[in-house]
Amino acid sequence: MTDLSPPPPEVLPESAAAPPDHTAGVEGRPEPHKAGMVCFLVSEAAFFSTLIMAYVIFLRHGSAGPTPDEALSLPLVLGNTACLLASSATVHLAERSLRKGNVGAFRLLWAATILLGVLFLVGTAVEWRGLIRDHGLTIGVNLFGTTYYTLVGFHAFHVTLGVLALAAVLGVSARGLLPGTAPLPVTLVGWYWHFVDVVWVVVFLVVYVLGR
């Protein structure tokens, strides 16, 4: 920003010379990308709240076809949940390692997060295959199918995006293009991943615990 010379009139000499206000120096302002991520996650929360509302509203709206009690089984889903919870831990530990300057540990833990995310997706796929084949549950068969696949599907879609984002960060890091000990992509993708996990906890409680 060196060639800002022409034209000059936009300078405010008097106030520019005034001592800076102490109540809010520009330094104290939120980092834009972080603030942006928080806003984005707020909008995502509003989106998922709507889907969850719809799920709860239609819960036990007795129509023909399989019910949650008949179709959903816990063991597989508990494994899935464990994967996601563990991945929140690994992503957190990865960030910590990086902050301590241990790039190797960071990459390893970050890769473990990806792996756990993929495992979750595989688990979901297996679960859905069972639901479709053994219980005949599809999105069109009844309201349970409608709301279940929409909610869980959108969550899985977000996990997929998260896995891709995690992989992108890993790729960039592997090329040595991630400077510093707390680079923004790591922080932001980390937040996103935690968010997706929290959504899953809610989905899990609503769909598999309270709703069964």
Place this chain on the structure above:
Amino acid sequence: MATAEIEPAALPAAESRPPWTAVLHEWVVTVDHKKIGILYVLMAVGFILVAGAAAVMMRLQLWAPNLALVPPTTFNQFFTLHGTTMVFFVGMPLLIGIANFAVPLMIGARDMAFPRLNAFGFWATLFGGLLVYFSLVVPGGPPTIGWFAYAPLTENSFARGPGVDCWALGLIVSGLGTTTAAINFIVTILSLRCPGMTLRKVPFFVWVMFWTSVQILVVMPPLTAALTMLEFDRQLGAHFFDTQAGGSAYLWQHLFWFFGHPEVYILVLPAFGMISEVVPVFSRKVLFGYEFMAAATAAIAFISLGVWAHHMFAVGMSRALDLFFAAASMLVSIPTGIKLFNWLATVYGGKLVLKSPMLFALGFLSMFVIGGLTGIILACAPVDLQVTDTYFVVGHFHWVLIGGTVFGIFSAIHYWYPKATGRMLSERLAKWQFWLLFLGFILTFAPMHVAGILGMPRRIYTYGPGRGWELWNQLATLGALLQAPSYLIFAYNIVTSLWKGKVAGDDPWDAWTLEWATTSPPPAYNFAVVPTVKSRRPLWDLKHPDDPDWKYE
């Protein structure tokens, strides 16, 4: 911040004008908040002419009983496109576009926080709009569902063609664009204010855009979710709103109005902000009661998240819900009233300068109150049951949307046009525009209240004689014909003033906020040196070093 491509301000000599392809290319790839703002406005002006034409056709069809100027289906398509376009592709783009132009300048920033995301927001809005209009060429044509698209009219069994899909997907796409715009505003306002500008010192319009964006952020995703559910119903055989398979039309109403009511405040809050800039400058006084105004804005943003079901009294919810939503709706009028009295107190005792921005602002002040009052009438559930779904409601919301939003927007465009282009708009044309709009608007929408009370339902394509509705419909149609030229005059004025207008200079209104400190039009980087401010009116401080504001604030 996008300060990467800073070039010295080019002063193109007339001979060396770049070829039009280069200009077009520059505008298509731009990430400059000022250009994007102007693009939003241009797009909205295009859509307003189309949706306005649909409105005139509807008014002509309703001129007399049993006319058959357009077939019923076409009439339904007209009101669906009219409402959808005016809300999503005229109202919001105008407000977001003007804010895009003004907010960074007003806070002394060089651009929005995320310039490329900003460009994405514009293009998503434009292509969302085009997608909705693509329904014109699909089998079955545009949807016939109204802007609130009640289920099950939108389901496959009632809407077989892909028109509804174009509509829903178009709104999803443009909704994503709007959401990114909201994120951008919030971050820009939180993070990029110039040194010294605390949140208590931001120009009022900026404060209002912050809260508008918060509202967008909270209510736009639920609409996206609802539209997605609708598309799942239509394309994947889901049953959310499919009443025959146990789905719920009632759920759609809740989801839509949870978005829809805040949406009307999203459409009017920025206009409040615009008025709050114009009224002080043209009354030569500071904005009265800034803190109260600021608190009232936040209060409106919160309360209006909890009133949506006043659009649903006729559904037969329950007495408790009716009471709650009636009371909550009336609560909104308290902060709204606070604002109104503060504007009046600002005008009171001022040295009024009756230039076009102020004219529109006064139009706003006088008309918006009336719309607010009919709103309170509608919020009384028992009264609403009598007039819901009649022309009374049509009268109410056009009164707030034109008397409020549109007057505010015209005020803002007349105020900031000199800054954006370096030229003044023609005051003579502006006065014609104002009076035609003002009188035409009253003549169009006042009689609708009467027709509604007389029982005329909204969205009917014709009516039988002998119910006492003829006169009111004829008055309304005449009003529409009176209004229509005002929009054409406006379009003509903003185009021809580009070269015919007087050269504006940096600060034609002797105003007080930072955008008037830079050149007109501003250079790509806005400010050569990022300014430092000490009060809400930095330019006042600059012009009156002997009596600066910061001594009192």
